[in-house]
Amino acid sequence: MAAPRLIPCLDVKDGRVVKGIRFQNLRDAGDPVTQASMYQDQGADEIVILDVSATPEGRGHAVETTSSVRQVLSIPLTVGGGVRKVEDALALLEAGADKVAVNTAAVERPELIGRLAERFGSQCTVLAVDAARRGDDGWEVVVEGGRTRTGQDVVQWIRSAAARGAGEILLTSWDRDGTRTGYDLELLEAVTTAVGIPVIASGGADTADHLQGALESGATAALIASILHDGVTTVDSLKRELLSNGIEVRP
Amino acid sequence: MRTRLIVVPTGTANTASVNAAFRRLGVEPKFAADPDEIRDADFVVLPGVGAFGAAIDRIDEHGFREMLVDRFEEGRPTLAICLGMQLLGEKSEESPTATGLGVIPERVDRLPQDLTVPQLGWNRVVPDPRSRFLEPGWAYFANSYKLAPIPEGWIGATTDYGGNFVSSIERGDVLACQFHPELSGPWGADLLGRWLNGAGGRS
Numbered sequence: 479m480a481a482p483r484l485i486p487c488l489d490v491k492d493g494r495v496v497k498g499i500r501f502q503n504l505r506d507a508g509d510p511v512t513q514a515s516m517y518q519d520q521g522a523d524e525i526v527i528l529d530v531s532a533t534p535e536g537r538g539h540a541v542e543t544t545s546s547v548r549q550v551l552s553i554p555l556t557v558g559g560g561v562r563k564v565e566d567a568l569a570l571l572e573a574g575a576d577k578v579a580v581n582t583a584a585v586e587r588p589e590l591i592g593r594l595a596e597r598f599g600s601q602c603t604v605l606a607v608d609a610a611r612r613g614d615d616g617w618e619v620v621v622e623g624g625r626t627r628t629g630q631d632v633v634q635w636i637r638s639a640a641a642r643g644a645g646e647i648l649l650t651s652w653d654r655d656g657t658r659t660g661y662d663l664e665l666l667e668a669v670t671t672a673v674g675i676p677v678i679a680s681g682g683a684d685t686a687d688h689l690q691g692a693l694e695s696g697a698t699a700a701l702i703a704s705i706l707h708d709g710v711t712t713v714d715s716l717k718r719e720l721l722s723n724g725i726e727v728r729p
Numbered sequence: 730m731r732t733r734l735i736v737v738p739t740g741t742a743n744t745a746s747v748n749a750a751f752r753r754l755g756v757e758p759k760f761a762a763d764p765d766e767i768r769d770a771d772f773v774v775l776p777g778v779g780a781f782g783a784a785i786d787r788i789d790e791h792g793f794r795e796m797l798v799d800r801f802e803e804g805r806p807t808l809a810i811c812l813g814m815q816l817l818g819e820k821s822e823e824s825p826t827a828t829g830l831g832v833i834p835e836r837v838d839r840l841p842q843d844l845t846v847p848q849l850g851w852n853r854v855v856p857d858p859r860s861r862f863l864e865p866g867w868a869y870f871a872n873s874y875k876l877a878p879i880p881e882g883w884i885g886a887t888t889d890y891g892g893n894f895v896s897s898i899e900r901g902d903v904l905a906c907q908f909h910p911e912l913s914g915p916w917g918a919d920l921l922g923r924w925l926n927g928a929g930g931r932s
Contacts, residue, residue, distance in 0.1 A: 479890060480850035480870065518914070523851055523869075548749050554869055554912045555746075574745035576871070576912060599779045601847045601871040602743065645847050674842075676849045698845055728851040728867045 481728045482720075483523035483699035484689065484713055485678060486706050488513055490559075491530050493539035497656070497707050507707045510543050515550045517706065520713035523728055525551060526648070526678075526701060528579070528606075529559030530623065541573045548574025558606050558648070564593050571598060579604040579648055582621040585628060585635070588642060595643025600675075605644040607636060609665055610652040617665055624652050632665070633672050640673040647677045648701065654682030656704055661692040670696025684710075686719035693725060732925075735761045735770035737797065739787050739813065743778040747810065750911035754922055767796040772925065773805075777812025781837065781874070782824025784812055794830065801832040804901020806928035808921075814898070814905035815874055823874050833880040833898070840875055844891045847873040854896050854908065856886035862923050863897055866916040868908035870896075875907065902928035 488495045488510050495507040507513075514525045527547065529540040537560040544557050557570045558579025567578040578598070584590050584605060594603040608624060609617040609632040617632040636647055649669055651662035661679045670677050679692035680701035689700045705711050717727045734751060736744055736758045748758045751774075758774065761767050775797065777784055788794050800807045801817065815821055818829045821837035829837075840846050848870050856863035863886050875894035879885035888896035888907070897906045904924050910917035 480848055480852045481867070483850050545745075548745055549752075552750060552753070552912065552914050552918055554871075554909075571743050572745060574749060576743060576746055576909075597779075598740075598743070601849060601873065602778065646849055674845060675847070676845050698850060 480698070481523070481726055482693045482697075483678075484521075484716060484727065485524045485526050485699050485701050486513075486517040486522050486713065487526040487528060487680070487701045487703045489528050489530050489703070490540065490543055493543055495707070496530065497704060511546045511550055513707075514547045514555075517713055518551055518553055521717055521728070522553060522713045524554040524556065524699070526556045526558070526579070529557070531560065541569050544570055544573040544575050556604055556648075558604065563590070564597055567594055567598065571602065577602050577604050577646070579606040581606040581608065584639065585619060585621050585630065588638065591639050591642040591644050595645065600643050600645030603644050604646045604648055605636070605639045606648040606650065607632060608650045608652045609662070611662075616668070620652050633668050636669055637672050640675050644675065646675055647673065648680060649677055650701075651681035655680070657682055658684035658704060660684065660688040661695075661697075661700070663691050663695045666692055666695040666697050686716050686723070689716060690720060690723055690725055732756050732772065733770045734758045734772040734774065735766050737761050737767065737773060737775045737788070737793060738791070739775065739777050739784040739816075740779040744776050746909070746911045747774060747776050750918065750921060753918065754925060756925065761791070761793065764792050764796045767793055767800065771806060772928070773797070773800055773807045775807065775809040775813035775816065777810060777814070777816060779812065780824055781812065781815060781821040781829070782827035784816060785824070785827045785829060788816070798830050798832060801830065801903055804903050806902040806924070807904075808924060809903075809905035810911070811872060811907060811909055814907050815876060817905055818876060821874060833876075833883070835876055835880055837874045837876055840873055840894075841891045847871060848890050852888050852890060852896075852908075854886050854888055856897065857884045859884050860886065860897075860899060861927055862899055862904050862920060864916070864920070867913070868896065868906070868910070868917065869912040870908045872907055
């Protein structure tokens with residue numbers, strides 16, 4: 479079977495890597511090409527770049543960033559953030575992304591998912607979903623970096639997106655993002671039992687145990703950010719720990 | 730003389746990774762503009778992203794079919810990647826009305842329904858020891874469809890995803906991979922290097 483993937487995520491604003499907690503208080507964390515290359519050397523299975531620029535000028539950097547990162551990267555690259563239409567996705571794919579993630583625009587216009595899947599194939603079409611707990615009543619989709627709650631049920635949304643042709647789900651727990659308290663495993667179980675496409679767990683990773691929990695909850699990949707950017711650990715040491723726990727990752 | 734490596738434009742995008750991989754190996758790829766370029770090139774790469782039917786339509790629109798089939802039949806240095814490998818078959822469950830290149834007498838089927846599909850991730854490649862190009866290792870896959878079994882007259886590699894499927898086949902200087910060598914890290918780069926160096930026809 480395919481090995482579970484460890485995927486470092488770079489949040490990029492105006493061409494620079496940034497980090498924050500719950501998408502707020504962003505601070506500079508370096509150059510995307512240097513960082514992507516370093517994580518590739520550590521054994522990353524894929525890289526995700528999410529452009530979090532607030533302005534159209536800032537977002538213009540995303541294509542440039544993609545192109546520069548591609549030159550050094552011999553592993554898959556997923557790029558998201560600010561993809562509003564098919565042309566935005568095309569520009570990123572032509573620049574060197576292997577997959578494109580859509581989020582807010584797909585919530586506003588779900589037919590965008592089908593258009594992307596038809597044009598580029600499901601294996602290129604990633605739906606990013608930010609999920610916030612709704613008390614004891616499941617999770618709702620939040621958009622615009624967590625600023626807007628949509629009232630839409632996460633599991634239903636993902637099910638309909640899979641039917642429209644999404645090939646992979648990047649599922650971020652808004653409650654856990656940047657907190658290092660572990661992934662929201664109930665959220666992962668709810669989603670991975672509802673759909674048959676790959677789900678990437680995101681939001682809250684701190685330890686190899688957290689990654690293992692996500693994989694045992696049905697995720698086929700785990701996104702990691704803060705703990706790598708802060709130098710708390712490396713991809714290879716996480717992988718060694720997972721291997722010693724009997725999880726077969728790519729060595 | 731410079732090595733001529735021609736990429737067949739089968740789809741809308743995603744050749745940037747293939748181009749970047751060959752550039753890192755010191756070869757500058759160029760898109761095929763007309764069928765003669767496919768005939769004359771030292772190396773041809775048939776990448777593939779998107780649907781079987783759409784890619785075949787694109788090949789036929791450009792009039793590339795005959796030159797491609799000739800290269801594959803003659804075992805000239807030609808690399809087919811992912812959907813590109815599936816295009817060698819006769820038919821695909823993905824696009825039942827489309828006619829593949831028919832270089833191998835096989836049909837492309839969907840991966841079993843009870844699995845996570847598409848297969849997106851790294852998986853083990855187990856090559857026939859007689860393979861000229863392949864070594865055992867981990868490769869990156871992004872596929873919903875598969876070929877099985879290894880066609881007669883070809884040397885192959887298999888990979889397990891709810892049962893074995895064909896992850897690579899080779900014959901002469903033709904190499905076809907279900908995985909993406911350009912996205913398979915150093916293992917994939919080494920494979921591309923062996924194909925460039927080992928395949929004949931380099932001018």
